Amino acid sequence: MKGYVSKPLPKSCDLCGRTFDPTTAGFYDARLDGRWGDYCRECFSRHYGRLGVGFGQLYQLDKSCGLYVQTAGGSTTSNKPKPSIFDLEDL
Ligand SMILES: [Zn+2]
Numbered sequence: 001m002k003g004y005v006s007k008p009l010p011k012s013c014d015l016c017g018r019t020f021d022p023t024t025a026g027f028y029d030a031r032l033d034g035r036w037g038d039y040c041r042e043c044f045s046r047h048y049g050r051l052g053v054g055f056g057q058l059y060q061l062d063k064s065c066g067l068y069v070q071t072a073g074g075s076t077t078s079n080k081p082k083p084s085i086f087d088l089e090d091l
Helices: 042-045 084-088
Strands: 026-032 037-038 057-063 067-072
Touching: 026 042, 026 067, 037 042
Parallel strands: none
Antiparallel strands: 026 037, 026 057, 057 067
């Protein structure tokens, strides 16, 4: 998905250590207890994670490419995404 932040599934949750299943629907790249990491949904809610720039982002599986695409919490999810360097060819 062009213009969107995406990344592969992390190995495991940085807090509880649970291994992410390849079919995991999503994970959080967030700051919990002052530490940034990749967290499962349970840890994110148990530690009152917040979504937003500087707090946390939600990544969800895009089945078409197998990557996890940022769907919430980041600046790229606003209604009018800022053009990134990857979009310049379209200008
Ligand atoms: Zn966890």
